[in-house]
Amino acid sequence: MDPQEFRAQAHKMVDFIADYYRDVESLPVRSQVTPGYLRSSLPSNAPEEPQSFDTVLDDVKSMIVPGVTHWQNPNFFGFFPSNSSTAGMLGEFLSGGFNVDGSEWATSPAATELEMLVLNWLGKLLNLPDEFLFNRSGNGGGVIHASASEAVLVALLAARGRAISENKAKGLEEQEILSKLLVYTSDQTHPCLHKACVIVGLPKSNLVILPTLATDDYALSLPILKSAVRNGVTKGFIPFFLGATVGTTSSSAIDPLPALADIAKEYGMWFHVDAAYAGNACICPEFRHFLNGVENAHSFNLSANKWLLTNIDCSILWLKDSKQLSSTLSTLTNKELKTSSIQSRVVNFKDWQVAQGRRFRSLKLWFVMRLYGALGLRNHIRTHINHAKHFEILVREDSRFEILAPCRFGLVCFRLKPSVKHEDNGWKLNSSLLEAINSGGKIFMTHTVLSGVYTLRMSIGGTQTKRENVDDAWKIIQEEAQNLLDQEII
């Protein structure tokens, strides 16, 4: 690498990104391209000769940017946010610069030790019990994964490892145990738990998905769970994993953690809490109560890349007993263990994840936590929650609309009220409204289905989203709704 050339190219790249963030609001939020658009614009074979950086950057501008849906546009209100920040980007850049593989402590001690330190910092901001933190007395600690899906998968693997050893001790054969293991969760849980069960090799029928009700605000129902668990036990199955969510993807519902923890304990189940999105809000003391009960969980995950200003990817899993995981996933042979005295004193994060190799992700979280401070991070969360409350009021004030679930965190679930002539209970009306809103390009929203009802989701959490963006979005939604209603009259 020629340092001078790198400096020149990196400066151009920084200029490009800075301009991108300055101008992103003027770009259509949802990409307007059609499938295969890139195939017809770029050569189908890699270039034989090296090409100049400027040519590539020109292609980025003319061909890549049009195919990007601009999640960093302040008018992006879809899914859950995917925060970016200067601090996060710079940390990411530095991580790429060092480009170490921190699979083991020894392969780059700073990568492991910074991750341990920064996850203790965040754990303390969340007021997690000490058992979840790295400390001399216990086996607790956190690890950064690429996604919440991976965090949930490894939690399930740890739980499975525990269930196998406990039941082997009771004299059962491994194959028999595996066929009897049951996972319990609600129909609002993110499908990543279903995927994890498939990867772990659990038969489909061993994942018990419990129905939720609008009257419970879509939280996991205790009577339904209790009866399902009793039923499983009566039939000779082994309930081994209970998956709860704080802030479901669909409507930000909150499962009743303290009571669920009691049920998990009664039946010896591993209790996991997925708070990928909403957990971030719990760094604010006034929202911490949503996590009450996590002290009785075995594992807990949160994605700083969703709502804590840390560029994707930065999904964190905390465990109280990391040994359950590392003993399940360790690739160390006994001989290696014996020959290295260091191994007994260090954390090797490769044993806490699927892949062997791992990126130096903690750098970006460390930059974020230092450049914002706890105050800045809390301010970020509170601003969005206030915007969401404001939006909820706007919706409630317009009698053509209705709110469909409690407004929690930065999410508002609502719809345009159907009339008796809408025989599909407003499905077409609201799906047409969403398409009209999104095809305009100025804002972007997504939908969910709650109790069979097509529901619009206004998810507020973009790093650059201001109150004016929320007000402007509401005007667009109202205008498009009126257009639709007018067309129906004609």
Ligand code: PLP
């Ligand atoms: N859990 C919850 C509650 C989520 O909202 C999501 C995604 O939005 C996930 C898990 C999956 O996250 P990932 O895409 O990082 O795997």
